[in-house]
Amino acid sequence: MTEQLVAIHPEGYSSNSCVYCQKSSSDSSVTVGMYPSRMSCLFYQAIIDRGWVRSGEYCYKPDMRRTCCPQYTIRLDVGEFSPSRGQRKAVHRWNRYVSLGKKNGGSAETSNGANPSKRKKTTTSSSPFSLVKSLHAAEASSVIENSTTYRFEVTIEPSSMSDEKFELYSKYQADVHRDFDQTKSKFQAFLVNSPLEYSPIPYTKEPPDYLPSNYGTYHQLYHLDGKLIAMSILDILPFCVASTYFIYDTAYERFSLGTLSALREAALVKEIQEHGAMEMKYLYMGYYVPASRKMRYKGDFSPSYLLDPEQYSWHLLKPLVPMFDKYRYVSFANPVHSLEGHDMPVLEPPPEISDDDASEIWTWYEYDDWKPLKDSVYWEEPSQELTLLRTIEYLGVDLAKKSSFMFSE
Ligand SMILES: [Zn+2]
Numbered sequence: 168m169t170e171q172l173v174a175i176h177p178e179g180y181s182s183n184s185c186v187y188c189q190k191s192s193s194d195s196s197v198t199v200g201m202y203p204s205r206m207s208c209l210f211y212q213a214i215i216d217r218g219w220v221r222s223g224e225y226c227y228k229p230d231m232r233r234t235c236c237p238q239y240t241i242r243l244d245v246g247e248f249s250p251s252r253g254q255r256k257a258v259h260r261w262n263r264y265v266s267l268g269k270k271n272g273g274s275a276e277t278s279n280g281a282n283p284s285k286r287k288k289t290t291t292s293s294s295p296f297s298l299v300k301s302l303h304a305a306e307a308s309s310v311i312e313n314s315t316t317y318r319f320e321v322t323i324e325p326s327s328m329s330d331e332k333f334e335l336y337s338k339y340q341a342d343v344h345r346d347f348d349q350t351k352s353k354f355q356a357f358l359v360n361s362p363l364e365y366s367p368i369p370y371t372k373e374p375p376d377y378l379p380s381n382y383g384t385y386h387q388l389y390h391l392d393g394k395l396i397a398m399s400i401l402d403i404l405p406f407c408v409a410s411t412y413f414i415y416d417t418a419y420e421r422f423s424l425g426t427l428s429a430l431r432e433a434a435l436v437k438e439i440q441e442h443g444a445m446e447m448k449y450l451y452m453g454y455y456v457p458a459s460r461k462m463r464y465k466g467d468f469s470p471s472y473l474l475d476p477e478q479y480s481w482h483l484l485k486p487l488v489p490m491f492d493k494y495r496y497v498s499f500a501n502p503v504h505s506l507e508g509h510d511m512p513v514l515e516p517p518p519e520i521s522d523d524d525a526s527e528i529w530t531w532y533e534y535d536d537w538k539p540l541k542d543s544v545y546w547e548e549p550s551q552e553l554t555l556l557r558t559i560e561y562l563g564v565d566l567a568k569k570s571s572f573m574f575s576e
Pocket residue numbers: 185186187188189190195196235236
């Protein structure tokens with residue numbers, strides 16, 4: 168039985184400086200964290216539906232009521248999604264560029280011998296916009312060989328390390344974040360490593376080769392004439408594609424590659440579902456941070472929904488936006504619990520758990536020394552007890568019962 172449990176190394180409560188508001192204080196961003204191992208995709212799906220997120224092998228969840236910039240889990244309902252005019256234009260603009268070359272493909276530039284009339288006709292302005300078809304339209308696999316100016320390929324592969332990925336990441340960090348101090352090990356820890364276990368996607372129709380066969384952590388790679396120009400880090404889970412990070416070559420900044428990647432991820436959800444994995448419905452776009460202007464583009468994907476930080480129910484984003492002007496922290500399910508800017512509640516101790524529950528939650532101390540929480544050595548150490556109770560509070564008792572806990576040395 169213990170074999171099926173997710174092994175969790177709890178890290179407890181921690182505070183850091185905030186990346187969203189750049190507050191000078193080093194403890195304004197507060198989270199609870201853990202290192203899980205042997206984590207099934209279904210378990211990860213369950214914790215992101217409680218507001219957790221992963222960064223490499225580390226998972227954390229903000230203390231929403233006390234952190235300076237609350238981070239709400241945001242998801243797009245792909246079945247209801249229809250791309251905005253701007254989003255459709257971004258797709259066409261990129262396809263024209265791939266097909267015709269420079270100047271955004273604005274003029275019929277055929278100096279490379281490319282003949283646009285040879286392209287397979289997939290969409291026209293008079294036909295309705297098909298997200299999946301339009302996104303594939305300029306790919307090398309969809310066009311007649313050498314009929315486009317550039318060879319454009321999008322592939323998806325299990326997360327792994329390579330020199331070209333590291334080079335793209337280093338350039339991105341330098342150009343976008345002015346961070347010139349990258350190493351392969353940092354890149355590996357942040358964007359390659361993952362605690363997720365691969366498990367088969369239950370397709371009922373034979374999927375095309377370019378769709379992944381398993382749930383798990385993937386890199387989606389964008390190559391132009393053989394050069395890696397962008398990469399998404401994706402977790403493919405039972406109900407969603409969860410977008411973890413996106414890096415790109417800033418030489419292509421004008422093409423809104425971030426928007427194109429989100430559209431492509433929405434299309435991936437659609438295609439996986441269309442091949443029989445019926446539960447696949449959503450694109451999770453990470454956190455929506457009202458305090459951060461950079462995050463607002465996520466709201467342009469409509470209809471998107473935010474996770475309520477108290478009831479873990481989903482609420483349509485659009486009508487909520489005015490509330491973020493008034494409150495620092497908002498509960499959509501319990502609006503009276505919302506808090507204004509400086510209204511900072513004290514940190515309450517985590518709730519106690521019943522003896523019954525404590526007899527169904529497992530800990531292990533050394534190899535094979537399994538004990539229910541109530542008999543655990545950790546229970547005798549107040550700081551470990553506090554960390555365990557806090558982690559159980561953030562996971563919820565039901566998920567805690569599917570976990571086994573151990574403190575890292
Ligand atoms: Zn902040």
